Amino acid sequence: MNPKTRILRRTFLKGSALAGAALLLAACAPKAEPTKEPAAPTAAPTKAEDAQPAAKEPVTLELWTFVNTHARWFRSMAEDYVAEKNPDFVLNVSEIAYSDMHDKTQIALQAGGVGAPDLVDLEQGRFGGFLRGGDPGLIDLTDWLKQGGYWDKLVATRQALYSYQGKTYGVEHALCPVVLYYRADLFEGAGIDVTKLTTWDEWIPAVKQLVKDDVVVHNFPPHEVLLRQAGGDYFDADGNVTLDHQLSIDTMQWILDLRDRHGIGRQDPGGDSWWAAVKEGKFLAVVGADWYAGFFKDNCPELAGKWKAMPIPAFTAGGLRTSCHGGTGNCIVKYSKHVEEAWNYLQYSMLSVEGNVRRFELTSLFPPFIPAMEDPRLHKADEYFSGQDLGALFAELGPSSPAQYQSPYRSELNSEVGVLWQDIYDGNTAPAEAFRQVSETIRKTMSEEA
Numbered sequence: 001m002n003p004k005t006r007i008l009r010r011t012f013l014k015g016s017a018l019a020g021a022a023l024l025l026a027a028c029a030p031k032a033e034p035t036k037e038p039a040a041p042t043a044a045p046t047k048a049e050d051a052q053p054a055a056k057e058p059v060t061l062e063l064w065t066f067v068n069t070h071a072r073w074f075r076s077m078a079e080d081y082v083a084e085k086n087p088d089f090v091l092n093v094s095e096i097a098y099s100d101m102h103d104k105t106q107i108a109l110q111a112g113g114v115g116a117p118d119l120v121d122l123e124q125g126r127f128g129g130f131l132r133g134g135d136p137g138l139i140d141l142t143d144w145l146k147q148g149g150y151w152d153k154l155v156a157t158r159q160a161l162y163s164y165q166g167k168t169y170g171v172e173h174a175l176c177p178v179v180l181y182y183r184a185d186l187f188e189g190a191g192i193d194v195t196k197l198t199t200w201d202e203w204i205p206a207v208k209q210l211v212k213d214d215v216v217v218h219n220f221p222p223h224e225v226l227l228r229q230a231g232g233d234y235f236d237a238d239g240n241v242t243l244d245h246q247l248s249i250d251t252m253q254w255i256l257d258l259r260d261r262h263g264i265g266r267q268d269p270g271g272d273s274w275w276a277a278v279k280e281g282k283f284l285a286v287v288g289a290d291w292y293a294g295f296f297k298d299n300c301p302e303l304a305g306k307w308k309a310m311p312i313p314a315f316t317a318g319g320l321r322t323s324c325h326g327g328t329g330n331c332i333v334k335y336s337k338h339v340e341e342a343w344n345y346l347q348y349s350m351l352s353v354e355g356n357v358r359r360f361e362l363t364s365l366f367p368p369f370i371p372a373m374e375d376p377r378l379h380k381a382d383e384y385f386s387g388q389d390l391g392a393l394f395a396e397l398g399p400s401s402p403a404q405y406q407s408p409y410r411s412e413l414n415s416e417v418g419v420l421w422q423d424i425y426d427g428n429t430a431p432a433e434a435f436r437q438v439s440e441t442i443r444k445t446m447s448e449e450a
Contacts, residue, residue, distance in 0.1 A: 057088070058088040058089070058090060059086065059088060059089050059090070059338050059341045060090040060091075060092065060338075061089075061090070061091050061092070061117075061118040061119060061336075061338055061341060061342055061345065062092050062094065062117040062118050062119070063091055063092065063093050063094070063117055063118065063119040063120070063121075064094050064096055064101055064104075064105065064117040064119075064120045064121065065093065065094075065095055065096075065101070065120075065121040065328075066095065066096055066097060066098040066101045066102070066121060066123065067095075067121065067328065068095055068298070069291075069294050069298070069362060069363035069365075070121055070173065070328070070363065071093045071095040072362055072363070073349075073358060073359045073362045073363055074091065074093045074349065075091070075093050076358060076362065077345075077348065077349040077355055077358065078091035078093075078345070078349075080348075080354075081345055081348050081349070085344070085348060086341070086344075089341070089345070091345065094117070098123070101120075101121075102122070102123070102126045102129075105117070105120050105122070105130075106129070106130065108333075109130070109136070109137030109138075109333070109335075110137075112335065113137070113333065113334070113335020113336075116137075116333045116335055116336075117333060117336075118332070118333055118336040118337075118338055118339075118342045119330060119331065119332055119333070119336075119342050119345070119346065120330075120331050120333060121173075121328050121329070121330055121331075122162075122170060122328065122329055122331055123326070123327070123328050124161040124162070124326065124327040124328065124329065124404070124406070125326075125410060125411060125414050126411050127161065127162060127169075127170070127329065127406065127410075127411075128406055128407050128408045128409060128410035128411050129408070129410075129411035129412070130169075131164050131408040132408045132409075132449075136169055137333060137334055137335065138169040138170070138331045138332065138333060138334055139169070139331070139332040139333070139334045139339060139343075140167040140168065140169060141168050141169065141170070141171065141332070142166070142167055142168045144343060145168065145171075148347065148351070150347075150351050152370075153351075153369060153370050153371055154171070154172070154368055154369060154370070155172070155175060155368040155370065155398070157324075157401065157403055157404070158172040158174075158175065158176070158327060158368040159171075159172060159368075160403070160404075160405075160406060161327050161329065161404060161406050162329035162331070162406075163406070164406065164408070169329070169331050170329025170330055170331040171329055171330050171331075171346065171350045171351065172327055172328070172329050172368045173327070173328045173329070173330065173350070173359065173365055173368075174289070174290060174291055174326075174327060174328070174365035174366060174367070174368060175290060175365075175366045175367065175368045175394060175398045175401070176289045176290060176291070176324045176325055176326050176327050176368075176401070177289065177290055177322050177323075177324065177366065177394050177397040177398040177401050178225055178229070178287060178288065178289050178312060178322050178323040178324060178325050178397075178401075179287075179288070179289075179290070179309040179310060179311060179312065179322065179393060179394075179397065180285060180286070180287055180309065180310050180311070180312045180313070181285065181286045181287075181288055181292065181293070181296065181307055181308070181309050182194065182284060182285040182286075182307065182308060182309075182310065183281070183284045183285070183306055183307060184306065184307060184308035184386050185305075185306045186210060186281070186284055186306075187207075187210070187284070190209055190210060192206055192207065192209075192210075194310055195310075197313060198313060198314060198317070198321070199313050199314050199315070199316065199317055199319070200313045200314070200315060202313065203313040204258075204262050204264060207264060207284075207285070208262070208263070208264055210284055211263060211264055214282055215281060215282055215283075215284070216263075216264055216265050216266050216282070216283060216284070217264045217265060217283070217284045217285050218258050218264055218265035218266075218283065218284075218285055218286075218287075219265065219266070219267065219268035219274075219283050219286065220255050220256075220258065220259075220265060220266070220267050220268070220425065221255060221287035222287070222325060223248075223251060223252050223255060224325070225287060225323045225324075225325045226251050226254070226255065226287070226323065227247065227248055227251045228323045228324060228402045228403075228404060229312060229314075229315065229320055229322070229323035229402065230247055230251050230315055231247065231320075231402070232245060232247040232248055232251070233402075233403070233404060233405050234248075234405075234407075234410065234413055234414075235405045235406075235407045235409075235410065235413075236405060237403070237405055239405070239407050241409075241413070241439045241442050241443055241446075243413065243417065243435045243438060243439045243442075244432070244435040244436045244438075244439035248431075248435060249431050249432045249435060252424065252431035252435070253431055256424075256425070256431075267425050268283060275299040275300060278296075278299070278300055278303070279300050279302065279303065287312060288325070289324070289325040289326055290364060290365055290366045290390075290394050291326065291363065291364060291365050292364075293309070293364035293382075293384075293385065293390060294362075294363045294364035294365070296384065297364070297384050301384075303384075304383060304384045305383065305384070305386055306386070307384065307385050307386065308385055308386050308388050309385060309388065309390060309393055310393075311393070311396075311397060320400060320402065321397065321400075322397040322398075322400055322401055323401065323402060324401040324402060324404050327404070330346060330349075330350050332346065350369075351369065352369075353369070353371050353372045353375060356369045356372035357372055357375050357377045357378060360372075360377075360378050360391070361377065364390065366378070366390075366391060366394035366395065366398065373395055373398075374395075378391035378395075379391040379392055409442050409445065409446055412442060412445065413438060413442050416437075416438040416441055416442065417434070417435070417438045420434040420437070420438065
């Protein structure tokens with residue numbers, strides 16, 4: 001879910017290679033039989049001699065994730081699960097690079113589960129690609145969530161990212177409300193009162209005084225984030241492509257204007273160079289989701305006490321002051337030999353107050369699990385963010401986060417447009433033309449597969 005991750009076209013075009021690899025694996029190994037539901041509990045013994053506890057077979061689950069902070073949290077929860085629930089439980093957590101992990105998972109599922117993990121984190125931008133062809137190779141959790149009493153305890157707009165045609169295949173990690181992180185020491189030192197800057201039209205002229213030499217206020221915010229704040233998205237609720245609509249084009253031009261018209265922003269260098277620039281004070285404000293707070297702590301620990309967060313300025317007076325960005329769902333692979341134990345662990349970690357609070361403490365991901373939202377541990381003063389109660393800010397903005405629509409073609413659209421971002425930033429391709437090209441390509445694919 002790292003906003004710096006751009007899925008290039010060549011990644012998506014691995015599709016045919018994925019299919020070929022899947023066929024090869026399937027030919028070389030027996031196909032695992034999918035487990036549709038957890039095994040029914042065994043009947044209680046009726047004879048005294050039958051009541052002796054049988055030796056329990058250790059259960060080892062493989063879990064794949066692409067996020068370091070998720071891996072840290074999963075391992076922590078597994079330690080407690082062993083102590084509290086099943087001493088014969090082992091969870092092997094593999095942290096795999098974003099594209100590699102999703103590609104490997106897709107290959108394994110297309111091969112009937114050969115080499116697949118038991119549990120897997122799927123990022124919402126790639127999840128749609130698993131829906132192509134009908135069967136995603138994942139357990140439908142809908143009935144289990146309802147029967148377990150979890151359905152109404154999860155934020156519906158977040159769960160929608162992992163739902164399709166009435167089936168839900170994952171549980172979301174984070175609420176993902178977007179805020180504006182800013183260098184409070186420098187803003188306050190310059191006498192800038194951010195509480196009075198409620199719109200972008202107020203914000204832009206007020207922060208220009210902080211620009212000097214190679215120091216700017218903003219990197220380019222993610223287009224999709226500001227587009228959703230403005231009321232649009234790449235797809236609409238009916239699955240139609242809307243990337244090339246005028247609102248989307250205007251939003252992209254607004255982002256470029258931070259550099260070309262207002263002189264307060266520029267493209268960031270990405271990767272380690274980005275964090276080096278943040279440490280050096282070259283960028284002073286970042287539009288980012290709740291999970292981005294954890295990235296600051298991991299990558300710039302020396303800046304503790306210098307940052308704060310606030311609602312994003314609105315495009316119009318009284319307008320929306322947040323958006324949503326990213327999301328990752330934890331899913332159970334239907335070919336797992338231990339689906340029941342995987343579901344038990346998913347409940348323990350993803351669907352409990354303690355698990356959601358622990359995740360916030362370790363990763364800054366504000367929970368989409370409603371019973372955990374008011375837990376006082378989510379509202380402690382955060383010393384990294386100048387003693388601010390980040391949890392209160394996320395809880396305030398989260399309910400107004402805009403809808404984010406899923407599509408089987410979302411991954412392909414992201415890949416297509418990803419190839420063109422640099423040309424757009426460099427002025428070699430106009431936003432309208434770039435978005436038209438991508439939209440026509442996706443519409444053609446959708447038509448051919450209809």
